[in-house]
Amino acid sequence: MLSVDADAKQISRLLHAAAxxxxxxxxxxxxxxxxxxxxxxxxxxxxxxxxxxSVWKKPESQANPE
Structure with a gap:
């Protein structure tokens, strides 16, 4: 398992890759x-x-649908 920093770098590279x-x-x-x-x-x-x-932008997005 990779460290948090290594995981973040991998995700960053993926986010910037057009494929x-x-x-x-x-x-x-x-x-x-x-x-x-x-x-x-x-x-x-x-x-x-x-x-x-903390990742949610709108409070209504956190509402439980039930």
Whole structure:
């Protein structure tokens, strides 16, 4: 697993590459996160997500649809 700085550099390069779309990057990040959750749960460890909400631009985007 890469360090946070290395991950950020990779993401930055992908964002600036014309061949990659936001959906491509999202799919890769989702696959990496899913693999990490699988590794943790297979080892009997809890998988915890920290969400601070700072990436949302509009408060209504955070509303629970239920």
């Amino acid at each position: 990659w779309s936001a959906d491509d990057i999202n799919a890769i990040l989702w696959q990496q996160a899913d693999a990490q959750v699988h590794r943790l749960t297979s080892a009997g460890e809890p998988a915890v997500l920290v969400w601070d909400g």
